[in-house]
Amino acid sequence: MQKEIIIYTISDSLGGTSRKLLAAVKAQYPDLNFDNRHRFPFVTSKEELLAILEDACKDKALVLSTLVNAQLAQLAREFSQKHQLAYLDLLSPFFEIIREKTGQSPIEVPGVIHRLDGDYFNKISAIEFAVKYDDGKNPQGFLEADLVLLGVSRTSKTPLSIYLANKGYKVANLPLIPQVPLPQLLDKVDRKRLIGLTCEPDKLAKIRSQRLDSLGLSQASSYSDLAQIYQEIEYSEEVFKKYGAHTINMTDKSIEETAYLIEEYLKRL
Numbered sequence: 001m002q003k004e005i006i007i008y009t010i011s012d013s014l015g016g017t018s019r020k021l022l023a024a025v026k027a028q029y030p031d032l033n034f035d036n037r038h039r040f041p042f043v044t045s046k047e048e049l050l051a052i053l054e055d056a057c058k059d060k061a062l063v064l065s066t067l068v069n070a071q072l073a074q075l076a077r078e079f080s081q082k083h084q085l086a087y088l089d090l091l092s093p094f095f096e097i098i099r100e101k102t103g104q105s106p107i108e109v110p111g112v113i114h115r116l117d118g119d120y121f122n123k124i125s126a127i128e129f130a131v132k133y134d135d136g137k138n139p140q141g142f143l144e145a146d147l148v149l150l151g152v153s154r155t156s157k158t159p160l161s162i163y164l165a166n167k168g169y170k171v172a173n174l175p176l177i178p179q180v181p182l183p184q185l186l187d188k189v190d191r192k193r194l195i196g197l198t199c200e201p202d203k204l205a206k207i208r209s210q211r212l213d214s215l216g217l218s219q220a221s222s223y224s225d226l227a228q229i230y231q232e233i234e235y236s237e238e239v240f241k242k243y244g245a246h247t248i249n250m251t252d253k254s255i256e257e258t259a260y261l262i263e264e265y266l267k268r269l
Contacts, residue, residue, distance in 0.1 A: 006061040007036040010052060012110040013073065015041045019244060020030060033138055043067070046075055046112075053079050064087040068108050119168065126165040133172035139183035141172040147262070148189055149173035150239060151197035152232040153223070155206045155250050156258070158196070163255050164262065178235045184241065192269055196240035196247040201229045203251050219221040 009018040021038075026034050038061065040052050049072055056063050063085060067073040073092045080087030093108050133141030137156065142148050146169045149157045157173035164171045174183070199207075208224040220226045240247050246265055248258055 002163075003031070004033040004035055006038065006059045007034055008038045008052065008056045008059075008061045008063045009036060009038045009066075009112060010049070010063060010076070011066040012069055013041065013066070015039060015066060017066045021090065022064065024261075042110075043072070044069070049076060052235050053083075053085065053118065057083050057085050063088065065089045066091050066102070068106060068110050070108060086136075090241040102125065122168050123166060126168050126170050127162065129170040129172075130161040130165040134161060136183070139174070139185040142174075142183070142185050142189045144170065144191065145172040145189075146170045147172075147193050147195055148186075149195050149197055150176055150243075150245055151250075152229075152236050154177050154204060155197040155199050155210060156255060157197060159255050160258055163259050166261075167195065167210035167259070176232070176236045176239055178232060182239065191242075191244040192246075193242050195265075196236065196238075196245035197250050197258075198233060198240075198247060199249065200251040201226060201233055204229050204233070232266050 007022060008017050009022070011018065019039075022034065022036060026032075028076060032134050038056075038059070040048075042255060043049050043052065049067075053063065053076060063076075063080065065073065065076055065087065067076060068090070068091060073089060076087065077089060077092075079085065099105055129141070129145070132138065133145065136212075147164065149171060150173070151157050153175055157175065161171040174186070176182075205224050205226045208229070209219060212219055212221060212224055237247075239245070248261055253261075
């Protein structure tokens with residue numbers, strides 16, 4: 001039984017769409033090896049495209065295409081049919097459905113989604129904001145933030161802040177430590193913008209233990225002590241209740257899932 005599939009990805013832009021699809025498919029086939037070393041962005045000429053497809057034939061590869069240029073996409077389809085090449089066009093069938101429903105054709109301009117428009121610069125600004133106000137470095141940022149994430153250590157505050165920043169949200173975060181007084185500025189933050197992150201103590205203990213291992217530190221630390229973690233979680237829940245923070249249990253949730261829940265919460269406000 002075949003255990004490896006060679007994947008060629010072809011695009012007249014960056015090729016991010018095909019990589020996202022491939023990542024989703026790979027997750028459903030954990031026992032298969034998907035070899036995607038052959039990535040071809042910014043393909044804009046017939047000669048270049050044909051050379052790539054010929055190599056794909058030799059490798060008996062599966063080709064994923066996100067070519068927006070209709071002529072190049074047609075050339076790739078015809079070549080694949082003629083040479084029995086496994087070829088998946090991710091865009092053209094969708095374009096055709098839109099054309100049938102509206103009578104309109106795509107503008108066929110590669111990379112439009114990556115243009116340096118206002119949204120792009122807002123995203124960069126949000127990322128810079130998340131870095132500047134990470135880990136409670138400067139509580140003044142709480143007053144400017146779209147969201148303030150609260151939680152004990154290792155509840156994914158920083159990665160979630162960066163992920164949301166990539167969606168354009170200005171996010172600050174604050175670690176909750178029982179021995180450390182809360183910043184007074186927290187009282188001035190709109191409660192609707194406070195998000196409390198929590199986690200089941202047993203799961204959090206494992207996460208912290210793995211963190212200590214990665215740093216080469218002793219497991220004797222109270223950082224991963226279950227009794228200590230129970231106290232921290234109890235304290236964090238008291239803080240959430242005091243400030244009326246919207247609480248999300250991070251246990252077994254990915255960053256993407258948690259971000260989705262936050263965005264759904266914001267839509268209801």
